[in-house]
Amino acid sequence: GTCVNVGCIPKKLMHQAALLGSALKDAQHYGWNISQPVHHTWSVMAQGVQNYVKSLNWGHRVQLQEKKVKYFNIKGSFSDPHTVRGLTKAGKETVVTADNIVIATGGRPKYPTDVAGALEYGITSDDLFWLKESPGKTLPSFILYVSLECAGFLTGIGLDTTVMMRSVPLRGFDQAKKTICFTTQQQMASLVTEHMESYGTKFLKRCFPTKVEKLKSNRLQVTWKNADLDTEETDSFDTVMWAVGRAPNTKTLNLETVGVKTNSETGKIIVDASEATSVPHIYAVGDITEGRPELTPTAIAAGKLLAQRLFGQSSELMDYDNVPTTVFTPLEYGCVGLSEEAAVQRHGSDNIEVYHAYYKPLEFTVAERDATQCYMKMVCLREREQRILGLHFIGPNAGEVIQGFALGIKCGATYPQMMKTVGIHPTCAEEVTKLHITKRSGLDATVTGC
């Protein structure tokens, strides 16, 4: 699926490649005699990543075999409520019937429909991770976390990268994205993009492309409208990558024939709390379901629990609340729970307290790295117990930091409990247990000394 082949896995590995580029620069400050600048070769990285992904493909096949799960490499669609018809690459037809059917076809990147040349000349994340040659000067377009993450690591390995954005960072088009903590978290999104700018990624804000043409040199010429200046501009790039959203893979499934209802706006499959569709024995999990976070771990958990419920072992439903996640931009952003905006909307600004801090990772000191955007905030209810509604962290290893706190929030953690927890020194995560300046106070939130 997406995660293993064209999502989380190759993304994180390429992000790591970019981080290592920074590490190489830091290393000099720490005494390593390495001559700068060091150059990056795309094909070495791509091969390393692709080999690992292929080993995972193989691993999955072996596991299915070991667990006696029959695997067909065919494109399936419904011919009736209990029958799936599939075609192999060669066109050979297979028909399978089943008692229960789970649809988990995920999504695919969208192409913009209003930009000439978008389909012919642009690529998407589906292509990026499998390129054999460097994408060169790249323009990832629009702001979803996919776009920022890709732009981030492309810049990190030394490529000239520009991000074109129509409106604000990290806003998604899908309704489902609203359930992820970062979608409405404006402050954090700004810090993340600010960091990327200081890191070398160019941003074309409030711009949208109108056409992509191929030049004689084989490069691509992109024309766009700048909404602020009301002008039209052009520039040439080696690669144009679209990250304008993902569309659910439902069109070719023949869902109408069997009566599985989808959301007319998003195309996603409507399910209830037990992952059941409008047809009793047909279920759906993962990115394709309406109103769920598009994340691998939730899909995995939901799938497992579904199987456990179907075959009698349990009645436990999937809990989609407080799902933690991380955006792997050059300076990572991890979060769990509500964004500040969502908390204000739900409880009113008088009823929430936001504790925050700007901090500097110890490792940045000797490396002389800028920590301006290293920041965290905890959104709590103001009333006596001060339950934590959301935690947001920007800095290195954000995912590692947030995971444990997500557990705490699952346990109903309160601000006093957080303050009772002793910090581990010296780490970035310990700053979470020391948060004490509120936004309300207006005081300087910079952490000073031990």
Place this chain on the structure above:
Amino acid sequence: SVQAHKEEDNPQKTMEVNGLTPVPHSYDYDLIVIGGGSGGLAAAKEAAKYEKKVMVLDFVTPTPQGSSWGLGGTCVNVGCIPKKLMHQAALLGQALQDSRNFGWQFTEEVKHNWMTMTESVQNYIGSLNWGYRVALRDKKVTYENAYGEFVGPHTIKATNKKGIEKLYTAERFIIATGERPRYLGIPGDKEYCLSSDDLFSLPYCPGKTLVVGASYVALECAGFLAGLGLDVTVMVRSILLRGFDQDMANRIGEYMKEHGVNFIREFVPIKVEQVEEGTPGILKVTAKSTTGDQMIEGEYNTVLLAIGRDPCTRKIGLDKVGVNINEKTGKIPVNDEEQTNVPYIYAIGDILQDKLELTPVAIQAGRLLVHRLYGGATTKCDYVNVPTTVFTPLEYGACGYSEETAVEKFGEANIEVYHSHFWPLEWTVPSRDNNKCYAKIICNIQDNERVIGFHVLGPNAGEVTQGFAAAIKCGLTKEQLDNTVGIHPVCAEV
């Protein structure tokens, strides 16, 4: 301040000039803190917030090798901070190797320059020393770089570097004098061996090093020295990381062994002789087996002793004021409000008996103590489920019970241990150890499978462990853990 105290006879006037309310009983100060380390400074700064007249005395007796440092205590100068930075330097060495697999091109073998690293680290520490002095000044805390010792009730004598003595009185005292490395008591130890007090400011590369000890200090130092490319041997008397979960301790040792650190087990040095002078020179170490008569010899450029730390409590006049100490260990027993047997004398930090020797614990204890003394608070320091991390090459984060102590306390039948190896994604492409990282949680079956112990061995163990410690504080159960979705792909999701 020096001028004012020379006059000595009108402390009241001095204080009024400073705009502070007079101290009862005509004491010079409301509070004198002996020791300007993590605990001492935290307490002093907190007390100043309550507008108390506070003095901090901090003094570093130079090591046998002559090393000394500024304000801030062990953590800042010769502990957590330089340790983590040098550990980072070693990790970056590994990153350099990995980066080739990720497409970064450089053919040369990259060498490490000790002086470049040490200078950068010392510069940063210097900025922290300075920062502390400024912070104390800003908060109107009087700081003297002088050795404090009790000479009578409510009275201490402060002796500075030049030998000038001054007497001060205070209503209350906090002892936060911390510890210093222990020596072996064998011929040549003080003359030729280094300790962690010397290592972080060493003005030359230590070269081929013998680390004596199996404490976290020993293993962390051995770890980063090896990571910087040095030939390192660790001489261990018996077990590794006494007091820590032994399964985890052994895994750490195995990893270090596989990554080039030599271990000599069940031997203790009996003498150290100098073969050649120099920076570094050559030292010959003779060691005896703990299980027989066997003797071995080895030559090293540097011998680093890391066999334990002793509290600085024997020469601060505690007998003059009747403060009890544990005669054997030198540690000070206190009640759960950090009070010694003398009501107006308190103690915090590494010198406390039966408490964890960690910076954040000292800071927390110091702050809460001051809140109780001057702010009318009642909250006591919570020493339960304090998380910690050992920054060995493969980092180890832990919170709560070790497997051994859990079995001892609850019985093997009443605990369940869930465990897993994991392979950090970042290690796949460079083909690094695929079965070394490991995590386990220990649950109390009788208490709703409450998580009573958390252990993780892997990169960024500290960052991973912190949040779990918070969750354990909230009474985390296995079920709640199972219900929490993982962040993908990170190590912590395991």
